[in-house]
Amino acid sequence: MTFFQKLGNWYFNKKSLPYWAILFMDILICYLSGILVYWLFYRSAVTTGNILILSKTILFYICFNLIGFKIFHTYSGIIRYSSFIDLRRVGYAMAFSLLIAEVLHYAVYSFGVFVPFRGRQLVGMYLLATLVMWAARIVIKSVYDASFANEGAAKTLIYGIRDGGVALAKNIRSEKPSRFLLKGFISHDKAYKSHLLMGERVYRGDESLRDVIVKEGISTVLVSPLQNQRFRKDSFLQDLLIDSGVKIMMLPETKEWKKGMNVNDLQSVSINDLLPRNEINVDLESVGAMLKGKKILITGSAGSIGSEMVRQIATFAPEAMMLIDQAETPQHDMKLLMKNKFPNVRCNVVLMSISNQARMERLFSEFRPDYVFHAAAYKHVPMMEENPSESIQNNIYGTKVVADLSVKYGVKKFVMISTDKAVNPTNVMGCSKRICEIYTQALNAKLVKEYEANGSKGEIPTQFVTTRFGNVLGSTGSVIPLFEKQIKAGGPVTVTDPKIIRFFMLIPEACKLVLEAGTHGKGGEIFVFDMGEPVKIADLAHRMIQLSGAKDVKIVYTGLRPGEKLYEEVLSNTENTLPSFHEKIRIAKVKEYDFAKVSQAIDALIEESKTYDEMEIVRQMKEIVPEFISKNSVFSSLDVPTADGHRE
Known part of the structure; x- marks a missing residue:
């Protein structure tokens, strides 16, 4: 030396x-x-x-x-x-x-x-x-x-140029000591191919990038926050980087880009970050104007959707909130959340089942809510397939109790959370939610007729609005947490069928659309959310294994579970949609039912559920919802197919 x-x-x-x-x-x-x-x-x-x-x-x-x-x-x-x-x-x-x-x-x-x-x-x-x-x-x-200064720094490419990419490049170069050594940019803009930017070459995001990664020893790619949406849609580039062992860092899906953010706000990607989805903009001012100073009741407040509804609604300074759920520990967590994060919002956290009619009546009479957001429901398909009586007593009867009390005590708007599984249902859970939709929509139509018959004009006293969407990322019991657990255990990762696909949406995005629909809905609508591109579950599992870095983790196909579909639908084959006030929300045109007949059939179904005769319970469900055709289930014996594939 x-x-x-x-x-x-x-x-x-x-x-x-x-x-x-x-x-x-x-x-x-x-x-x-x-x-x-x-x-x-x-x-x-x-x-x-x-x-x-x-x-x-x-x-x-x-x-x-x-x-x-x-x-x-x-x-x-x-x-x-x-x-x-x-x-x-x-x-x-x-x-x-x-x-x-x-x-x-x-x-x-x-x-x-x-x-x-x-x-x-x-x-x-x-x-x-x-x-x-x-x-x-x-x-x-x-x-x-x-x-x-660059000793030990990760050799890095930045996905995105212009303002976002250049700002990120300047930021990592100003770090002391350096964590990232800039070696170039990735851009799909042909005008920048082979150009130099900040002294480094601009590369195309195609197959030739593999050689660049090897030659330059690239270990990290930073995604410009302004290019998150485009990167999520580029599955080819994602697979190329993951296969090459490159670490991908981007702004987490739970954060929104704000001026002044830097490389410290980027994190290693999770599978949630890579799922393709479109940016959703919501008129939060209108939502705030509707909810500010009002009394809000939320059922299912401790669940994945309900808890996020609580967080978002609490920010609009309502006069008071009542949170209802029967899950003790999660409901206790919600109580602590309100106490610590929203101490100025008067809140009553209630532990109970919505099917307890007597207590629900007392709560409504004392609280007198202005708006009801109904998210309470049993949602797991296999569990409800094995316990159809519970799906009736909780999902259907519970919804009927809350809906009827909303009318009785003058709730301005009742917003129900439904599911894509209610469309052409193939399982008990989906059918139970479709019956809830039918009941609230028929009830809304009955109120309109009575209101108009009395010569009244304007809005009906209580408006019933339904929102439908698919799977939400991060919800309890969903495939992503299950896959993570299986990968951590060394596998195998279980997928029901290699062809199965699902739609996914972020919980905050779904809840914003629920609030938007609740704000603009006039009553009687079933709002359908644009869920973006469907995701093949087998590809999802494969990518999660690659991202984890785990070796020799295999994917095992176990076969469709009782009542499970290969392809979830957001609309029935016999339905069409109309545009609404929001590009991501459409209005489903569905069959309308007479309230008297529907109410009578549902009351009979509820009574039948108390017998716990599963076959008879499901048979009556199929009578109310003729399009309910069981799949891979013991209840398939109730379906007698005709030549055209319909059930007699």
């Missing part, structure tokens, strides 16, 4: 150069600058002949420099982290010192012990010293950056 290498290691391995060493370097630069300027004017003979008195003169001027250094703290920074601000401080210090020197240098001549410096020589000495001090700091910083 050479002397200079040893010297570099000694310095750069220290926390920082001692301030006295920086000060000594600046003094030496000022001294040598004075000697050089004098030599330029008088050449070597005069300079060497007056070296002692010249040195004494320069050192005298350096006293002024020390004043400037002290005032502007030019020696207190860490040189290897020098920035424009540090260079500016040096400039200010030298300018201040020159000003003092210019004022006093005439007086200096009177002592007769100094070499007289002319005004332009004095300016030249200070200007040269300033430039050399700037150069010294830049050189030291450059040497450090080239040799040590």
